Amino acid sequence: MRDFLLDDADRAFRTEVRDFLQRELLPRAADIEDRRSWDAVKHVVRALGAAGYLKLMFPDLYKGKLAHPGLTHATILSEEASYINYAFETTIATALSCAYPLHRxxxxxxxxxxxTPILEGTAIGAICVTEPNVGSDSAGMETRIDFxxxxxxxVINGSKRYISNASVADVYIVYGLTSDGMTAVAVPKNAKGMSFPRNYTFMGRRGCIVGEVGFDDCRVPADHLLGEKGGGFRIMRGMFNFERAILGGSGLGVARSAFDIATAHAQTRKSFGQALGCKQLIWDKIAQMSWRIDASELITYRATKMYDAGADGRALMKEAAMAKLVATETANYCANETVQILGGDGITKEYGRAEQIYRDARALTIVGGTSEVAKYLIAGRDLPDIRITL
Ligand SMILES: Cc1cc2nc3c(=O)[nH]c(=O)nc-3n(C[C@H](O)[C@H](O)[C@H](O)COP(=O)(O)OP(=O)(O)OC[C@H]3O[C@@H](n4cnc5c(N)ncnc54)[C@H](O)[C@@H]3O)c2cc1C
Known part of the structure; x- marks a missing residue:
């Protein structure tokens, strides 16, 4: 049985949000993929905000039908949106990653x-961790935040790269070093000294915007500090737990969309006088995809249910990393095998979305902490008596 860890309210929510996304996102998905339409992305973000879906993560602010909204529902939203268009989902996942430290x-x-405007869908958020000289090793960042x-x-000085929603976001959570460690501040889009030198072109995720952000004596008022000076690492860890669980949902949505294409094709395409799926070399691929998706789902919703029950910080790090690792690796596995099962149809735009899913999936094992970093976080908890290093 799929969605084993979900209860009736969770399942009813999935049906509701799926219908909503079929109405609002699906008709705009081609515009986002083929024309990189930011207007289409913004339209759906606004619609999600107006429906209250961007507040799911924040039960004190949510006013909808669910009795116990939380990360599980935000992850279901992420999964269903990614099933239709992963690029779109990255925009809201990033905005929520920005909302998370603001809320806390x-x-x-x-x-x-x-x-408030982010959760109402009228503004977009971004998070700035990665730098030209620092990716996985975020503790080694060079950006300075001085008082x-x-x-x-x-006063912020430095350069950030690979920033989702760069230039289109209204507010940026910027991590940098102060005299006593890492510190986080909120920076509005019109802050003097902030610039957007360029956007990147990726092999997938067409329609989402990712670019560089520069800070040259960029100034924000004292009250734009998040938490305490020097407390940025703890804030970042909480944000990454949340982001990695949500990425579990993204991976699941992408994996399921590939799987549905593969199973339909395996049952209808004839080869050597039989449906393709009758051949062992093909049904083996289907079975491999199937168990990986189920395992991803169990591990992802275990993490979200733990969070909703109060686990956070170090207590959630391993489970959130596992969700991210298994679901994003599964998305890549399923995308790759689906292309293979489809043959030529798998790599043309003319015969469906398999090639798009394949390109989109590739970013999943890199963003939000790579698979290697996720394994480090997992093994670090499994080997408590020794100090492992990346
Ligand atoms: C589409 C996209 C969107 C992104 N959005 C954002 C965003 O909104 N905000 C943000 O701050 N960042 C963002 N990022 C950046 C992302 O988080 C980083 O790309 C990621 O953390 C990896 O950093 P890196 O690319 O510098 O790779 P590196 O850290 O240089 O790593 C390169 C490779 O080496 C591996 N590696 C590194 N160190 C070790 C080690 N010690 N042992 C073994 N293997 C190692 C890594 O796992 C990886 O496979 C985005 C990236 C992409 C591609």
Missing amino acids: HASERLRDTYL DEMRNEW
């Missing part, structure tokens, strides 16, 4: 200014 660590005034006591402002 910003002052009430900052929450009113930046968080100017005379002007009561934070």
